[in-house]
Amino acid sequence: MALATTYSVALVGADAHLVHVEVDIGHGVPGFRIVGLPNASVREAEQRIRAALVRSKLEWPNSRKTANLAPGALRKEGTHFDLPLAVAVAAADGKLKADPLKEWVLVGELALDGRLRRVRGVLPAALECRRAGKRGIVCPVENSPEAALVDDIEVVGVDSLADCIGFFRGSWTPSSIPPLEKPPSSEPPDMSAVRGHPFAKRALEVAAAGAHNLLLLGPPGSGKTMLAQRMPGILPRMSFDESLDVTRVHSVAGLLANGSALVEERPFRAPHHHVSLAGLIGGGSGLPRPGELSLAHHGTLFLDELALYRREVLESLRAPLEDGVVRVARSAGTVEFPCRITLVGAMNPCPCGYLDDPKRQCRCADFQIEQYNSRLSGPLLDRMDLQASMERLTSRELLGASEGESTAAIRARVTAARATQSSRYGDPTLTNATAPRALLDSHVEVSPSSRALLAHAIEDRSLTGRGLDRVLRVARTVADLEGESAVGDQHISEALGLRLQQPALRAVS
Numbered sequence: 001m002a003l004a005t006t007y008s009v010a011l012v013g014a015d016a017h018l019v020h021v022e023v024d025i026g027h028g029v030p031g032f033r034i035v036g037l038p039n040a041s042v043r044e045a046e047q048r049i050r051a052a053l054v055r056s057k058l059e060w061p062n063s064r065k066t067a068n069l070a071p072g073a074l075r076k077e078g079t080h081f082d083l084p085l086a087v088a089v090a091a092a093d094g095k096l097k098a099d100p101l102k103e104w105v106l107v108g109e110l111a112l113d114g115r116l117r118r119v120r121g122v123l124p125a126a127l128e129c130r131r132a133g134k135r136g137i138v139c140p141v142e143n144s145p146e147a148a149l150v151d152d153i154e155v156v157g158v159d160s161l162a163d164c165i166g167f168f169r170g171s172w173t174p175s176s177i178p179p180l181e182k183p184p185s186s187e188p189p190d191m192s193a194v195r196g197h198p199f200a201k202r203a204l205e206v207a208a209a210g211a212h213n214l215l216l217l218g219p220p221g222s223g224k225t226m227l228a229q230r231m232p233g234i235l236p237r238m239s240f241d242e243s244l245d246v247t248r249v250h251s252v253a254g255l256l257a258n259g260s261a262l263v264e265e266r267p268f269r270a271p272h273h274h275v276s277l278a279g280l281i282g283g284g285s286g287l288p289r290p291g292e293l294s295l296a297h298h299g300t301l302f303l304d305e306l307a308l309y310r311r312e313v314l315e316s317l318r319a320p321l322e323d324g325v326v327r328v329a330r331s332a333g334t335v336e337f338p339c340r341i342t343l344v345g346a347m348n349p350c351p352c353g354y355l356d357d358p359k360r361q362c363r364c365a366d367f368q369i370e371q372y373n374s375r376l377s378g379p380l381l382d383r384m385d386l387q388a389s390m391e392r393l394t395s396r397e398l399l400g401a402s403e404g405e406s407t408a409a410i411r412a413r414v415t416a417a418r419a420t421q422s423s424r425y426g427d428p429t430l431t432n433a434t435a436p437r438a439l440l441d442s443h444v445e446v447s448p449s450s451r452a453l454l455a456h457a458i459e460d461r462s463l464t465g466r467g468l469d470r471v472l473r474v475a476r477t478v479a480d481l482e483g484e485s486a487v488g489d490q491h492i493s494e495a496l497g498l499r500l501q502q503p504a505l506r507a508v509s
Contacts, residue, residue, distance in 0.1 A: 004091035004098045007105045007134065008084040009125040010069075010076050013328075013335040014249050014290065016124035018105070018132045020070040021081070023088035028064030034085070036069030039077045039287075048079075049086045051112040056162040061093045077287045080119040083108035083138070086161055087168070096168050103135035104156075106164075107143075114161040118142040120254035123247055123261075126150040138164060145261040146251060148177045149244060188233030191407045193226075196397040200227055203388040203498055204344075205410050208234045209417040210432035210477030212470075213321065213343040213383060215306070218390030219360075220353040224304075224346035227390075231300045231344060232268045233407040236415040239428055242298045245338065249297050253290050267299030273308040281316050281326050282337050288328040293320055294337035306345040311375045317343070321383045324434060340434065345384065347376075359392060385433065385470045386498045417480040432477045437469065443487075444472050450492040461500050471495045 003024045009016035032046045050060045067085055069076045084106040091098045107125050109117040122143040127150055129137045136154030137147050144157030156174045158164045166172025194201065200216060204227060207214040216224040238246065247263045250256055256263075271280060271292040278284050282291035293301060303309060320326045324340040349355040350364045351372045364372070381387075422428045424443060425435050432440065446454070454471070457463040463471070472487075474495035479487045 002092050002094065002098075004088045004096075004101065006084040006088045006091070006101045007132075008081055008107055009105060009121070009128050010074050011078060011121045011124060011252055011287065012074070013288070014124065014252050014294070014337050016121060016128040017074060018128055019074070019076065019081075020068075021084040021088050021106075022068040022070065023085065023092045024066045024068075025061050025089075025092045026064050026066070030062050030064060032065045032067070034067045034069065036067075036072045037075045038069060038081075039075065041079050042069070042076050042081050045079070045082050045085055045110075048082050048110045048112060049089065052082075052086060052110040052114040052161045053090065055112070055114040056160070056165065058090055058095055058165065059093065061089070065089065065092075075287060078119065078121070079109035079117075080107040080121065080125075082110040083116065083161070083164065086110060087164060090165060096165065100168055105129040105132075105134050105137045106139075107137070108140045108158070108164075110161060116140040116158055116160055116164075120256075121252050122146045123149060123244075123251040126153060126155070127248070129153050138167070144177045146247070146256060149247070149261055188407060189226075189230055191230045191234065191410055192404045194223060194230065194404055195400070196393045197223060197227065197390050200388040200390050201404070203386045204228075204231060205234065205414060206474060206477055206481065206498060207231075207342060207344070207386055208410075209414045209481050210385075210421070210473065211340075211342050212385035212433050212474055212477065214345070214386045214388065215381070215384040216344070216346040216388055216390060217349055218346075219348060219357050219392055222390040222392055224390055228300075228302050228304070228344045228346055229268075230407065231302070231342070232266055234410045234414050235266050235300070236411070236418045238264065238266055238298060242429065246298050249290050249294050249338065253295060255295070267296045268302065269296040269299070270302040270304060273303075273305050275309070275313065277310075277313050277316055280313055281320065282328050282335075288330065288335045288337075290337045291326070293317070293326055293339045293341065296341045297338050298340060299342070301341045301343050303343070303345045306347040307372050307375045309375065311377070314375060314380055315377060318379055318383065340429070342433075343384075357392060382464055382466050383470075385474055387500070388498070413481055416483075417477065420480045420483075432473045432480070435473075440473060440476065444476050445486065446472075446492070447489060450487075450489050453489070453492055453496060457496055457500065463500070467499065471499055474498060 006021045008019045008021050010019050053060050090096050109119050118140045122139050123146050126137050126147040130150055130153050138156045139147055141157035141159050144155050147155045163172050218224050243262050243264050269292045280291050281293050282288050320339050326337045326339050328335045350369045352363045354360040355362045421431050475487050475491040478491040478494050
């Protein structure tokens with residue numbers, strides 16, 4: 001009768017925390033009890049472990065077995081505890097030496113025949129393995145490319161419990177990690193296909209260059225959705241660190257495809273307006289999972305028909321848009337998910353969509369328009385750095401030849417502007433929209449004439465303190481797009497025009 005310890009992880013938010021998996025085999029009534037705040041999926045591991053051990057030609061000890069998952073105050077959830085529990089049972093029963101197990105982190109779900117199935121959260125587990133100073137991680141072979149993204153640790157991919165036991169006995173040698181499988185890339189829709197709307201196109205370019213939030217307002221069929229879908233194509237490519245950060249969130253959500261590892265394309269998430277609060281910001285039963293907001297990390301969250309989302313869902317965006325972090329509170333503690341995003345919203349000016357339309361008469365009563373727009377509160381609108389109205393296109397614009405710039409040309413300018421910001425702030429993840437205000441102020445000098453423009457906007461256009469901050473950030477981005485080191489009057493003027501153009505939208509607080 002003995003005690004054995006293996007190591008695994010508990011997923012909390014987008015991070016993993018090291019867990020000691022202790023198994024004691026002693027005298028008493030035969031049974032298997034798991035303690036340490038396990039949820040149902042962990043408690044059910046007994047049946048999978050028992051069948052897998054027998055199929056792997058190992059005995060299931062006919063005695064009292066107790067498994068403790070420490071620390072006991074941390075809730076444990078997920079089938080990835082199957083493998084470390086099974087190996088710990090085998091070691092406690094004398095089938096394995098206990099000492100070598102202390103150097104490894106184990107994750108994996110067991111099938112009844114002993115095979116290993118892929119699990120979510122292997123990338124955060126590998127990062128925690130490195131942080132904890134462990135030698136390496138043992139995981140399902142399908143997850144091994146994901147774990148191999150982390151340097152300075154060994155990765156052992158196994159197909160079955162028998163292979164894992166053989167590895168620790170020294171009788172089985174793991175094969176090399178399979179190469180990463182990149183999903184087939186498709187060319188993003190080109191900006192040149194969008195006819196007309198030079199002002200809205202400029203707003204989209206500025207939003208991409210500085211990671212600013214953008215609201216598109218216009219009648220049905222004016223091209224709002226078509227324009228928003230061009231955003232991924234004009235954004236700069238992600239750095240490796242950004243890709244790793246995005247992959248970590250997608251790994252926890254279980255969205256990585258079989259055989260794939262690194263997410264290289266910036267996310268573009270477009271949830272339906274019936275999305276729930278938990279679906280948007282994260283949550284759910286048990287340990288919270290990332291929502292659409294976090295799945296769009298380092299990319300774009302597009303909310304089409306913005307006024308049709310429930311108001312409480314929209315209001316939940318306010319703090320994350322400011323902080324770049326979603327905090328989901330539970331009785332056991334608060335879980336954080338990263339969400340450094342660019343929000344693009346699109347909406348009609350009224351329920352029927354034809355308010356102030358020169359060709360079609362609006363059928364909405366005043367109270368319907370007020371009720372429609374009331375779903376967007378003043379504080380939320382204040383967080384939209386840019387607002388662009390899109391008018392109905394004329395027959396000449398619709399039938400004429402397309403003369404717009406290509407996506408590649410716009411992307412080149414956006415990439416250059418982002419590179420300028422990275423160099424200026426000394427951090428590749430900072431943009432003009434996210435840089436600390438003290439750091440931004442040292443690179444934005446307001447002239448007396450610009451100060452007069454801003455004073456007019458504050459007094460006559462109800463520009464708030466937050467709005468003033470956003471105008472200065474947008475002005476800095478406009479100057480970066482033009483390759484200017486100083487922010488001039490023309491940049492302030494354009495930033496004000498990009499923010500205050502909202503003739504048909506009435507917000508309530």
